[in-house]
Amino acid sequence: DAGVTQSPTHLIKTRGQQVTLRCSPKSGHDTVSWYQQALGQGPQFIFQYYEEEERQRGNFPDRFSGHQFPNYSSELNVNALLLGDSALYLCASSFGTGGNEQFFGPGTRLTVL
């Protein structure tokens, strides 16, 4: 049973570019959440997708957008990249209905030059 998978593992972009990160949830999970983890900090919630809709959103600008597909996989898109967007982007999946554990993937390390 595969856990949460993310691709790519590492990514290097330049300022102003756009990036798409991908996540496949753990088998049986239908909810995907995205987090940004800056070096030395705890993860910060970006948004959560359930039934192909954004259900909750953290304090992130509109440059951050996402999508969930019918197979529950998800993408995180970031436009007009800034140096400060350099971070580890984590995807977490869970089975929605309340109070269920979120399983995290290994993350995608994004470096913006």
Added chain:
Amino acid sequence: GESVGLHLPTLSVQEGDNSIINCAYSNSASDYFIWYKQESGKGPQFIIDIRSNMDKRQGQRVTVLLNKTVKHLSLQIAATQPGDSAVYFCAEANAGGTSYGKLTFGQGTILTVHP
């Protein structure tokens, strides 16, 4: 506003000792409190959680204590092993909506276990 913080950024212990990692939170409306372990190059790994209507919960070698009066959470690790070396995060969540909903993480405590 909501915030979850940690008292100690680093903790060094000897193998076999018990470890205690502390966390303060400010949102008394949170339904769940969760401890995660994050090893270098990996995503956070669930350790144990506790509902807001509980004071204590035990797992394998770990115990989480919740003191709602002073808004304090702690993780106790018994017989700490070198494999326990990692960054430990506490997080709070609300069960409204789907699953945990938004997790709010603290800054983290670095636990180093010396053989």
